[in-house]
Amino acid sequence: MPTERHALAADALGSDQIRARFHLDYAEFSLDVDLQLPGRGVTALFGHSGSGKTTLLRLIAGLIQVRDGHLKVNGDVWQDGRTFRPTHQRPLGYVFQEASLFPHLSARGNLAYGMRRVGNAMDRQALTQAVELLGIAHLLERRPHQLSGGERQRVAIARALAVQPRLLLMDEPLAALDLKRKLEILPYLERLHDQLEIPVLYVSHAPDEVARLADTVVLMEEGRVRALGPVADVFSRLDLALAQDQEASAIIEGVILGHDVDYALTHLGIPGGRLTVARVDREIHDSVRVRIHARDVSLALDEPGTSSILNILPARILEMREIEQAQVLVKLCTGASKATPLLARITRHSRDRLRLREGQEVFAQVKAVALMD
């Protein structure tokens, strides 16, 4: 069966990349992927449970072996027709869904387990770096059963980093945690995103995590790749289930332009435009990621002169799709170069009353902007 080949545009890839092709047939599940992924940044493998995202991650780690597979990571062949490098010979780090620390070793012993085996026992720097990044210095002498769920997972992530992998694989590292623990770990994951120079594959079924952490998204459905692209593009594609969800939203990268001290507001520069949000404690020129829910965007034909809404952006309608009987999802692009995607959820009634059509210039009124990091 021919597989659709999914790849990012060559310029987004640079010279480093991950090339993965796998075919697997079980009685009740099959997986067929042919992927080209960026060799840096965080790539989310995203989909419902049963979509094959964890299976794909395990194939990449060599924890599942199929004969019909090919895997090349930044120029290094890990698997092809003739060779199969077993997991322990692949320079990777793996974080499992539940922390799975070795119960017979302390936190430090768990970190040392991998480091000793890569010949890094003396490399204090790798250890210090991993320990600092995850904030676990005060936990090192404890046994796993003396740690909370969130702490265990942080030690597990540090353990995976301490072997200085060339690819980090994370299988829903937050899924087994309650909301409070999740919020405790997310900042550390964001730090990884900012500071790590190796590619990260991050399995998740939570749009919120993906929106926060990922640069690239691979959307999986029933063992196939449904879409692949930069997170902003995939989130705003109307043909994907993601956009039809209640949480449908556009993701926009912005830069802090300045603060309005009087009104406690912050101005963000986005490609070809600007947004004003409640005060953000960040330095000018810092980059931030914001998420704008489709349900928080309404449309007007003329520029509303008198409105309490701060952010009114000129935009062009790219595409419209009826998603429920009463609702229409509108994909817009904004900014001078029309490069920034935006989603709006309006009623079918409004669409007909305003006589909206594709290609039309409108004004998008943005009621709320959520800061992601």
Added chain:
Amino acid sequence: MGFSDADLQAIWLTLRLAGLVTILLLLIGTPIAWWLARTRSRWKGPVGAVVALPLVLPPTVLGFYLLLAMGPNGPVGQLTQALGIGLLPFTFWGLVVASVFYSMPFVVQPIQNAIEALGERPLEVAATLRAGPWDRFFSVVLPLARPGFLTAAILGFAHTVGEFGVVLMIGGNIPGATRVVSVQIYDHVEAMEYGQAHWLAASMVVFSFLVLLALYTLNPRQRTF
């Protein structure tokens, strides 16, 4: 009155036999337990059943077939003769071979249970941390399944000490070679030496009690039988 020289000889022989058999069983039984715990092969059932056979067979039945196999016309007997070892029945080594079969399930099953309880995950974690297969066994399986291995060693040892039927079938009653404690007790009773029999029998009771006590103290939760 105390132990006679013959009694002491029988005790020493029994301890040597049980110690040797326990070591051999840990070496042979561990790979079998490993395979049984992790395989999805359709041979898992039949192999598991064969290993467990001594649990239900009368020792004389097992001893009878082992005697035939190791005898001059049996396949094992012909092999040992061809190798210049001679015949195994009525020798110490014949007892060792028979005891390995006889005590196998008591060693394999606790190890198998412990490995099954461990699951696949710790091994996968170790693999992602660069540990090869042997390394994984010694650095993860052995420490985490240690109670299972201890139980196996203790049960294997104790069960070999207690065997009687198989010994009589294979080894007979040769002082210093095959006359173990259980046979010695039998001889005392046959000779109406009840005082001597008491000494040995009571030591066996105390020994067995201590073994079980050790087991239950080591693994308060895991009852193996």
